[in-house]
Amino acid sequence: MALLGASKHRPTKEHNCIVGAVSRSVEPPLNMSPRKKLIVTGANGFVAGSILAQGADAWEIHAVSRGTGPDPQGEWKAHSLDSLARDPWAELFRDVRPAAVIHTAALADIDYCEAHPDLAREVNFGLTRTLANLCAEHGARLVHCSTDTIFDGEHAPYREQDPPGPVNVYAHTKVAAEHAVLDASAGHVVARLAVIVGLPVLGVGNSFVARMLASLEAGRVVTVPEAEIRTPIDVVTLGKALMELASNEATSGVFHLAGNDRLNRLELARRIAVFFGHDPAGVVGIDPTTLPGRAARPRDVSMDNAKARAHLGTPMVGLDAALTSIRQTSQRRRP
Ligand SMILES: NC(=O)c1ccc[n+]([C@@H]2O[C@H](COP(=O)([O-])OP(=O)(O)OC[C@H]3O[C@@H](n4cnc5c(N)ncnc54)[C@H](OP(=O)(O)O)[C@@H]3O)[C@@H](O)[C@H]2O)c1
Secondary structure: OEOOOOOOOOOOOOOOOOOOOOOOOOOOOOOOOOOEEEEEEOOOOHHHHHHHHHHOOOEEEEEEEOOOOOOOOOOOEEEEOOOOOHHHHHHHHHHHOOOEEEEOOOOOOHHHHHHOHHHHHHHHHHHHHHHHHHHHHHOOEEEEEEEHHHOOOOOOOEOOOOOOOOOOHHHHHHHHHHHHHHHHOOOOEEEEEOOEEOOOOOOOOOOHHHHHHHHHHOOOOEEEEOOOEEOOEEHHHHHHHHHHHHHOOOOOEEEEEOOOOOEEHHHHHHHHHHHOOOOHHHEEEEOHHHOOOOOOOOOEOOEOOHHHHHHOOOOOOOHHHHHHHHHHHHHHOOO
16 A cells, blocks of 8 residues: 655545545534545546545545545545555555445456456456455445346346346456355445446546547547447436445345436437437447457346335436436536
8 A cells, every 4th residue: 555645635634554635624523423434446437436526525435546546636535555465455444444335446348357357357356355355344334336247138127136147257257246245244235337327527437428429529430339238327326326325224235226218329329429419320330249359248238226216315317317417517527
């Protein structure tokens, strides 16, 4: 673990592995109860960015990145930890004593995982198992980000109790991780995320919408696999739902975090193009099996979100509301 560089925001208190760059007081005002501590892994990522941008009022957030992570601007504490070994994570847990952990860090590029199966397993399964066990030992609640693509794609819509049927290395590593999380504690949560639409809330992360809009703006044609059917969720709603799962001790086990609309990726991309003022003709469907080096994908991994709608205060939304939300957030987001 390393101390990150100091900034004009000096911390009021430092732990030995905690970064400068903190101006928010660690101590709450006398009339307020202390904010609970939340560790967020994969701080530079797309999903983590949404949590960091939305969570600091409710949580004392400790954002962990292999590198420097996004600039906390006084909103959270940044930790640099570039290791898959247990010891540095155990030290972090001893320092922070989190009430909850939202684990977003992963090798999430499906084709990269297919080409690097050992690393994919080490990161997606090994690190998750370590965190699940550390959370159980410290009485912290783990919310682990899994994926709709653990399913085989031939029996949609999928409910939480349906059996996984992984068709690629990434999905195999995520299934193994789910087992590790649920075995470690009955209080842990596996959140299976549908494909995520959004613009990077903190200007970082793996957003296909951002890449697609950049291509359309540059006048390039965007190609999209036509046959893959999904129930997309927006990154803003997702961030809220993950934090709710982290805080609500009445919820545990598996949750499907998915939008209310089911559509194929070509329809999805064209709806996004139109919403952001582009000609949908700039988006064309392709048969992805013709692409060299592309790992297998499940065809239809639509998820039934009834459990999330029944148990969460965060509403699951349809695509129009999702796109409105991400546009509003991108207009407010920091430079
Ligand atoms: N995006 C989607 O549509 C989608 C759909 C379903 C499920 N998910 C799941 O949701 C979670 C978050 O996805 P995301 O879209 O936010 O992914 P992302 O933007 O790629 O972020 C993942 C983060 O993980 C960390 N990371 C990357 N490689 C790593 C490695 N070798 N060792 C340790 N950490 C590493 C990085 O954070 P640092 O650079 O800060 O270390 C990276 O920014 C993942 O578990 C993913 O599997 C995503």
